[in-house]
Amino acid sequence: MNKFNALVATTLIAAAGTSSTQAADRRYPIAYVQKVEITEPSRRTAWEDKDFLDCDDVVLTEEDVRYALQHMRRVSWNAYAPENTDTTGCKGSALVTFKNGRILAMGIEPTGRISTGELDSKMNSTASPPGFYECDPCRERKMKLLKDALYRADDRRLKKLEAEGKIPPGEAERRLKTLRAGR
Structure with missing residues (x-):
């Protein structure tokens, strides 16, 4: 019975700690x-x-x-x-x-x-x-x-990388589609 009480007490303390972190x-x-x-x-x-x-x-x-x-x-x-x-x-x-x-x-x-x-x-x-x-x-x-705003930011960032030659032509559009599918 002592082990059971200790387990219950431990569980309650953990639950209280978890709920108070989001309170x-x-x-x-x-x-x-x-x-x-x-x-x-x-x-x-x-x-x-x-x-x-x-x-x-x-x-x-x-x-x-x-x-x-x-x-x-x-x-x-x-x-x-x-x-x-x-x-x-x-x-x-x-x-x-x-x-x-x-x-x-x-x-x-x-x-x-x-x-x-x-x-x-x-x-x-x-x-x-x-x-x-x-x-x-x-x-x-x-x-x-803000999902649409995040898409626009991704689009700006990828097109900038493409314009600077840091990623191959057409890669920005492919990556943008992948990002949108992942969200």
Whole structure:
């Protein structure tokens, strides 16, 4: 019976750990959101890579912000840093006002990387440190919506390689068909 109890306890601990890694940050409950204001639907950062995705194709919506609040999980700066992770170089910004007057400034990338800062009702920064989050469900959702934009980026990249002579003539079209079939 002791081995069985130990096995059950181990299983429950593992399940709790797995579910908490995908849980939203409890400090920002979606039920207490009063207003979402998109301040910058799309902007380029120094990391923009048009061969991967053109920032003009990426627009942050209120639905994206609400989805992120439900699914984001906190990570360290090292896990968030652009040097250590994939980034498109595109980011949208939003202000989320909660019923208690707290305001959360969010920067959301299509890859699910999220940066936050807390503000008071007078738009002054609070003592809370900036937050860094990842949202795998957000990335999967947004990238499905951006499938056409990703195809256009692939097309630009392959045609550029073909024009530079780095791949044989006609190879760009063949590779593009293969990429589209693979998605």
